[in-house]
Amino acid sequence: xxxxxxxxxxxxxxxxxxxxxxxxxxxxxxxxxxxxxxxxxxxxxxxxxxxxxxxxxxxxxxxxxxxxxxxxxxxxxxxxxxxxxxxxxxxxxxxxxxxxxxxxxxxxxxxxxxxxxxxxxxxxxxxxxxxxxxxxxxxxxxxxxxxxxxxxxxxxxxxxxxxxxxxxxxxxxxxxxxxxxxxxxxxxxxxxxxxxxxxxxxxxxxxxxxxxxxxxxxxxxxxxxxxxxxxxxxxxxxxxxxxxxxxxxxxxxxxxxxxxxxxxxxxxxxxxxxxxxxxxxxxxxxxxxxxxxxxxx
Amino acid sequence: xxxxxxxxxxxxxxxxxxxxxxxxxxxxxxxxxxxxxxxxxxxxxxxxxxxxxxxxxxxxxxxxxxxxxxxxxxxxxxxxxxxxxxxxxxxxxxxxxxxxxxxxxxxxxxxxxxxxxxxxxxxxxxxxxxxxxxxxxxxxxxxxxxxxxxxxxxxxxxxxxxxxxxxxxxxxx
Numbered sequence: 110x111x112x113x114x115x116x117x118x119x120x121x122x123x124x125x126x127x128x129x130x131x132x133x134x135x136x137x138x139x140x141x142x143x144x145x146x147x148x149x150x151x152x153x154x155x156x157x158x159x160x161x162x163x164x165x166x167x168x169x170x171x172x173x174x175x176x177x178x179x180x181x182x183x184x185x186x187x188x189x190x191x192x193x194x195x196x197x198x199x200x201x202x203x204x205x206x207x208x209x210x211x212x213x214x215x216x217x218x219x220x221x222x223x224x225x226x227x228x229x230x231x232x233x234x235x236x237x238x239x240x241x242x243x244x245x246x247x248x249x250x251x252x253x254x255x256x257x258x259x260x261x262x263x264x265x266x267x268x269x270x271x272x273x274x275x276x277x278x279x280x281x282x283x284x285x286x287x288x289x290x291x292x293x294x295x296x297x298x299x300x301x302x303x304x305x306x307x308x309x310x311x312x313x314x315x316x317x318x319x320x321x322x323x324x325x326x327x328x329x330x331x332x333x334x335x336x337x338x339x340x341x342x343x344x345x346x347x348x349x350x351x352x353x354x355x356x357x358x359x360x361x362x363x364x365x366x367x368x369x370x371x372x373x374x375x376x377x378x379x380x381x382x383x384x385x386x387x388x389x390x391x392x393x394x395x396x397x398x399x400x401x402x403x404x405x406x
Numbered sequence: 407x408x409x410x411x412x413x414x415x416x417x418x419x420x421x422x423x424x425x426x427x428x429x430x431x432x433x434x435x436x437x438x439x440x441x442x443x444x445x446x447x448x449x450x451x452x453x454x455x456x457x458x459x460x461x462x463x464x465x466x467x468x469x470x471x472x473x474x475x476x477x478x479x480x481x482x483x484x485x486x487x488x489x490x491x492x493x494x495x496x497x498x499x500x501x502x503x504x505x506x507x508x509x510x511x512x513x514x515x516x517x518x519x520x521x522x523x524x525x526x527x528x529x530x531x532x533x534x535x536x537x538x539x540x541x542x543x544x545x546x547x548x549x550x551x552x553x554x555x556x557x558x559x560x561x562x563x564x565x566x567x568x569x570x571x572x573x574x575x576x577x578x579x
Contacts, residue, residue: 127517128575134518135495135541137435138444144430147448151426151455 194228200241203352205329210235213248217329219273220349242273244329247286261308264289270300271326279308284324331373340365343383344402351376353398360404376400418462426455429474432542432552436475439534440482442526454478472554479553495522524574528567535560536567 140147200206200218208216211230218224222241227233235253247253249267256262257274268286273279281290283300291297294311306313327334333350335343341362344355350373369386371379376397384391390403433454437447454477458465465473495518525533538544538552546564550557 125575127514128521131514131517131521132540135521135537137438137447137495137541140434140444140448142448147430147452148423148426150452151459154452154456155459 191229192227192233195225196228197223197225199223201352202349210237212250214253215246217244219243219328220352239272239274241275242271242328244271244326245269259293261292262290264291269324277308281306282326284326327370332370333372334370336368337366338368339363340367340387343367343371347371347379347383347400351379353400355400355402358401358403362402414462422455422459422462425458425470425474429471430455432538432544433474433478435542436534436538436552437478437482439537440479440530446482450478450481453481457481471552475552476554495525520575521571524571527574528570532563532567532570535563536571539564 142150198206198208198216198218200220200222202221204220206218208218208224210216210226212235214235216224216237219242222239222243224237224239224243226235226237235251237253237255239255239257243255245253245255245265246269247265247267252264252266254262254264255272257279259274259279261274261279263270263272263281265286265288268288269284270288271280271282271284273281279292281288281300282305283302285302287299287301289297289299290306290313292308292311292313295313298306298313298315300306300315303317304315305317306315308314333343333346335346339362340357344357344362347353348355353376365387367383367387369382371382373379376393380391380393380400383389384402388404390405392401392403394400430451434447434451437450437454438444441447441450454474457477458470458474525537528536535549535553538549539546544552546560547557549555550560553560
């Protein structure tokens with residue numbers, strides 16, 4: 110007879126051996142397929158999932174599309190660059206600026222005006238945009254079109270003309286040759302030498318203007334002539350040409366009309382030329398930037 | 407043998423075949439340690455090699471071993487989450503002594519059953535390390551390399567497995 114302790118020990122020793130044997134005998138159960146079968150199945154899956162011909166076509170199509178897209182982007186950006194590049198020239202208040210355009214045409218910008226034209230002018234066409242007042246001398250050639258923000262435009266082939274566009278004001282004067290003037294919503298008007306078209310609402314009013322019989326507008330020589338215009342316009346022109354602030358102190362300058370002229374030679378002289386015929390009195394600030402005008406002497 | 411068609415070189419195919427020959431069994435075993443299912447292990451090993459083929463252009467030879475185990479681990483993690491694992495390890499016949507009594511055979515079968523239940527009850531991480539060591543005969547550093555673990559972690563898991571099994575049986579392993 111063995112003691113319980115001995116018994117446990119004996120069993121335990123036998124059990125240990127058996128456990129070690131069991132661990133040693135552990136094996137992963139074999140697969141239902143052979144290794145070669147497994148390999149072939151993998152090859153089969155690769156062959157069926159890849160579908161090579163389809164892929165090649167997709168790949169070449171994709172490459173083609175990518176190339177085409179890249180080329181299109183290059184073409185579009187080159188085109189945009191050529192087409193949309195603009196040169197912008199502006200003339201500040203108090204200064205007139207001469208611009209020589211790539212085709213030899215000239216543009217003289219009055220004070221407080223700007224001009225934009227295509228950088229690749231001869232390629233894109235002679236299409237210009239202005240705001241303010243510009244006197245053009247156009248070299249004969251292809252159509253030369255000047256427009257403003259309101260799509261009012263002047264079209265010429267070779268001529269000299271002045272175009273003023275400031276807000277609702279739109280005035281075109283032809284000094285040589287002829288120009289076609291158009292205003293959205295109205296008929297196109299052809300101007301000959303010495304004719305002036307002016308926007309009146311939606312229509313264009315054409316008149317002969319003796320002031321423009323000269324071969325260039327007065328302002329290009331520093332002379333500003335007015336015939337029956339509201340005094341306010343004259344004061345605005347003074348402000349623009351001398352870069353000053355002009356204020357009517359005790360009357361409405363819209364209510365009075367002015368015929369006459371001033372020159373750009375000196376502020377004092379210009380003010381005198383405007384004030385004297387209208388019986389006005391003026392005061393110039395010490396730094397010559399602010400002018401006050403009074404109607405009572 | 408079916409040859410895959412498509413854009414690959416002969417070198418790629420023979421490289422792939424070599425990897426397959428080297429790792430097919432050990433990955434399949436590993437999948438079995440993780441799933442306890444022959445069918446799942448067969449499916450996993452299949453998928454692992456398919457995946458390897460698909461990413462072959464970005465596979466580096468020095469990491470392919472670890473990569474295979476990682477792919478297997480992830481596949482199992484994704485597909486067989488929280489599945490109850492029941493083992494049915496094969497017991498090799500060679501260790502069975504023909505001269506042994508029927509009683510001994512019965513007791514051995516009983517021991518096997520107990521061992522497999524015990525293995526199923528220990529944590530996954532400890533079990534797979536233990537089985538890779540005991541069945542595949544991998545050293546700790548080989549296991550560490552394959553599972554992308556430190557040798558210390560492998561040691562820790564190994565001793566955890568041994569401790570838990572010892573607690574179950576009361577024997578030194």
